[in-house]
Amino acid sequence: MTDPGARPPGGSHAVVLGGSLAGLCAAAALAPHVDRVTLVERDRYPDEPRWRRGVPQARHTHNLLGAGQRSLELLLPGLLGDLRDLGMVEVRMPQDMLLLVAGGWVDRFDSRHTVLSGSRDLLDWAVRRRVRELPAVEFREETEAVGLVAGHGDSVRGVLLRDRDPSARTGWSEPYEREADLVVDATGRGSRAPAWLQSLGHQAPEETVVDAGCAYATCVFEPPPGHTADWKCVLLQSTPEEPRSGILNPIENDRWMVSVAGLGGERPPLDHAGFVDFAKRLRSTVLYDAIRDAKPLGEVYGSGRTENRRRHYERLTRWPDRFLVLGDAVGAFNPAYGQGISVAGMSALVLRRALERAGTRGTGRIPAGLTGPLRKGIARCVDAAWMLSGNADLAYPGAADGPLPLAARLGKRYTDRLLKVATTDRTVATALFDMTHLLAPPQVVLRPRVLASVLRGPRTATPASTSPPTAAPASASPPTAPSPGPAAGARLPEERP
Template identity: 35%
Template sequence: MSGRSRTTGPCLTAARSGLSRRTAMTFTATHGSGRHAIVIGGGIAGLSAARVLTEHFDRVTVLERDKPQSGAEHRAGVPQARHVHILLAGGEQGLEALFPGLREELTAAGAPWGDYAGTSLINFPIFRLPHSTSGVEVSFASRPFREYTMRCRLERGGRVEFRHGVQVKGLVGEGHGVSGVKIRDSRGEDVLRADFVVAACGREGRVDEWLAELGYSTPREETVDAALSYSTRWYRGPRSLSRYNLVVDLPTPPDLPRGGGFMSCEDGKWFVTLMGIAGERAPLDEEGFNAWVRNLRFPEVWDLVQKAEPASPIYGSAKTENRHRHFEELKRFPDRFVALGDAVASFNPMYGQGMTMAVLGAMELAACLAEQRERIGGPSLVGLSRRFQRRLARVLQSVWGMAITEDFRWSATRGERPGGISRVVGKYMDELMNTVPDDELVFQKFVRVQHLLDPVSALLAPDVAGRVIERATRPVRAGVREVVGGLVQQVGG
């Protein structure tokens, strides 16, 4: 079977993103200081953005505070990478457009891949995903390995320089824009100049403070916290230990706050991750971990834990709230600077959206840069930054809505509740989820939206809505038929 994805999402083709193999023009600042772009952070967002920038700048420098890695190792700067990281098909297609053949590289190293539903067992709140072919294919790799493969690609490409052990401390302003960054490394403090700066410094990144230092306003920040915690242990064992790539029993509101499952990865590695929500703490001790696994609704997880070899301690994480910094609302925003990935919006990880949104953000940047050329007809970046942040916000909007609507199924969730229309949509989604197990078309459409291949609006299309409404009103219609039948009998009698 080919390693290329067979599902082609409309929003992720290289053509739409403006990506090409050759670049007609490189961008420079209006002061023309040398066709150089800087990316702050070497995570998924930073690596994706760096790849996009190689199409438009002669030189790209990725500044990463972590020390260099010799392989797919854990890094202190991304503590979440110890936990299971599922990449949705929307992110996978985006990465294939940026790094053609990436999935082949992963699978050559033993990362399993296959039909998402056909190789998984998943309990969502409300329904169990049918274990049948969904037409959406995904690969299963650890986060460090996926990131390492991307980094190697960029290093081989020759236009990206990685500088490790470099902490960015702030931005350098010039006129209405940014012209570089302030850094600290083992040699002390310095300034690096660039024509364009991308902040991809993750959930803890302090872009708002850096902007404030240059005299810009602080963006509004939205936080929705479902008090979710993770605990994860890695195991080793052959692929034959399970017929599934992924087994997940998600916590189910209102009274089942415990969940967990496993994912198979490259190199005979398995992640077992447990989730506790609404304040329920996922266990960090072996006894508690095993007891929790034994109580999951899928016995396959306990079966795996018994057969596989533990290969790590139990890691915990509780930094899981949804956080959205609304840079797009700022009246003034500097030219020659953008922010993306978790630095702008981070999500409750249970829905597996973070990496995909980081990749989609980079794709949006590619589209904006390509458009800039056509609009301006010259190598200027004026106006691009604000346009990008607004477009990114539009990409984020519906996914943010999906994530927080799910979180507010838990009464303990803190934050600003979505308004009236979201409640109506939430009720419709409940009915839709009840329909998924019995209706092939609704099932396939749901999976495509869940994987961010199609917009949420695809679930409101007449063919889907008709089936959902038909199912939801079936008991009412049956009741009316019964009443009418009874009346007819009485009248007839």
């Protein structure tokens, strides 16, 4: 059965599967370049910023890194202003943070980097609101994608969908075809694309998995009455020796969203007393001190899957034209690094750039041969994040199959030293943030000035301070200007000529 009236006559039509952030970004990238975009989402969206089943991770802290802010604003101009107006909090990193990395507490200074902090429900709602304003985009809620429709040769000519139907025995209608010139799968970690490819006679992609055994628990708090502090956010990172981390994020309506995590098999408790007690056993008690008298505003929620997992679609030699996969469906990361949304945004920009180059706007068609090469561009976005999360997590017991390869061991030794030097050296710290915000390639931490400082080692003979620094520390570094890294006039790789 084919869905009647599914395509504008003579116009180009793209279908995006999955309406969370990767799907919304893809729809925003496609909208100026095709006549119609259909965004297919299994859930019914809540009218307000509220949790929904299809994005279970929305109960946990979400930070929008530099690359995520930049790419979302490029895709949906005005969005960052919306987010601030809606109460999301801009946190200058590390000036407004108590930041404990493996090498110690990081001095607080203006690196020009910020993270945007708020509830994930609010972020999704605000992005959705902007995408709904795009005339080319049609939302199709309570509709599930169940397969691809093969076209001529090695290509896809549509997708198999079914609609929620409470009167049907399965709760769903019979599947029907929806034709499209391009199908984009953004259905997240649970994507069925490997099986769909196999059903069309293609191979499933190879997978790489690095699992540090990270288990999250999150609770929202009202700060204690009269609370004042010179920080907005607390971030206590784990180490393989002390595999527990914690983050306190400010979110809209003067609340804190607090997540704690155990790695290597330790699971934080899901009751309030146990949660607070777990916070006491982090690498510092500052987070515990902040929340012990704070009022919990809801339950403690645990998280599901957090392993780093990438599917190497770019390695497949045969690929069905007019089909693309992006977002968590291609690369999903340990959430402790906060990268997923940024990679989704960057991947959507790669798609937009390809459409611009192909000159599709106003032509009523999407040319053949676009998606095969695009897989590599999307894989490069995943690479940038994987270099951090996938590689760093290899150091946790059980994450790697067998002993660490030499390159990984050397990389870890350099990173360990870098994280010590970055606690007091602002140029090194800024380069570190350029990299972790995905605004510069990982090689930024090998630039001559950074390399020299790291090889020289920490400037102070004394070990890193055991108590967190205040906002205007007497820095052990000379008052160098922040590195001329890309933080201020940041340009993502996709924007560079």
